[in-house]
Amino acid sequence: MYWNSELETIDRRGLERLQFDRLKKALAAAASTPFYKKVFSENGVAPSKISTLEHLKDVPFTTKNDLRVSYPDGMVAVPRRSIVRMHASSGTTGKPTVIFYTMKDVDEWAHQVARGMVATGTTSDDVFQNMMGYGLFTGGLGLHYGAEKMGCMVIPMSTGNTLKQIQFIQDFGSTVIHITPSYALHLVDEIRAHGVNPPDLGVRKAYLGAEPYSEGTRDKIEAQFGLDAYNSYGMSEMNGPGVAFECSEKSGMHLWEDYYIAEIIDPETGEALPDGEEGELVLTHINREAMPIFRYRTRDLTRFIPEPCPCGRTHRRIERIKGRTDDMMIVSGVNVFPSQIETVLMNIPEVGNNYQIVLEREDNLDRMHIKVELYSKMFQGDMRELERLKKRMGEALRAIITINPKIELLEPGSLPPSQGKAKRVFDNRSL
């Protein structure tokens, strides 16, 4: 079953022609943005002279930091009145990375997602309960629009509120859910705690995303919930979810190559790797009006699956993401960099030089513990003051990383000394 059989099964030569046309257009549009205007002139890139797809390699990589430097709109290629939406992810230095969309961009994104959902067998008869966060995060709204596009009845639940999630599955007969793997495991426990056998609820499919997880976790969710779980991939810089999606074969995610030009590179040298080898995924968005981005370093490690897929789609598949080339943590679906936490902590005078970030999974939910040493000179001998300090730290961190860590105050000198490359992040979650 296809959403757009012509585009999904297009032959590779036709696909490359389409990619080339779109790339050329995207480069021309980007030349008007302050960021790429400078990049193109410094690297001798002339959009009008591009004659093959290979010329994309003349454009240097774009990094997350480039997006921050261009904050708020240094990469926008359309007039302000054409923009209808923005999304943002939290930033290391307080500046978020922001992505803009025109009406056409929002619509195209919905088509991408609809493609993925249809590829797994979802139809307009399905009731889709979206348990991914709504708001600046792209996860919730991304699948929301895609599911509406393909005609599902959408229940925009967002994350949490477990009792109501269960009640709505029962009352409205939800058949498809979108959920983080950790929340899926938690939900299944809660359903059982209410004396309900999860498979009896009639949920047939789950789209899992926003966090890394293993094949074993998928098996567990499928077995306990009695459904089929599908892997999806995306990031806000490339629109959000729907960049790549598993089909009913459940064997790698089709990356929609009429929207993106994908490269796999050696993260150390930046050199292209042969098809099938594992490396860092680099993506160029060739079908977005508001914000074209070229050769974006996703920092995600994966490989192309060179063999064609039995489903008939010609868009290449990428494997489940193996890991990251940077120190980004994904906690309850939220991207967090240790440097964000460090910046907040070091601005609090009562905090000593040493801290640790410990990630645990309790009842299938992610928990972040931050252990900080109290700076002895700032100790006033007052218990309430320490409680206020913990609250202040928690609020400052929440404002930047959007999740609520548990703060543990430690005696000075109780953590290992921080010379050199101290290990600060301890991820004790088992995937």
Add this chain to the structure above:
Amino acid sequence: MPHQVSVFAENRPGKIERITGVLLKKNIDIRAITISDSGDYGIVKLLVDRPQEAAGLLKEEGIAATLRDIVAIRVKDKPGGLYEAASILTRSGVNVEDAYGFIVERKKDAVFVFQVEDVRKTERVLSDAGFSILTDGELYLI
């Protein structure tokens, strides 16, 4: 004005041993000890004969310690002994933040030690009411 030594300590075995071990090395005498606990950590409060020296020693060992101003009064060791003092504090609107007491001589003398926001005002209202306020020297030499 008397002082107590307040020490930050994680809620784990060996903490009191470590603190008292530091004090033992310099023969510092503990008059009273109390611990307030918040789960993960607590504050150990010590009334000692040489508070400045004790706080300095603990800090040298890398322990988070500080001196806090306290009010110490002599009360009678009999039913109602503390009630009289507490009534004065209530009438003056003084809020006791943290307190402990110990007996000096059974059936005769006890000491009530507490933290308040305004130490000078508290000392004044109590001494006006006839309570004997213990000074640094008096308290440590009990």
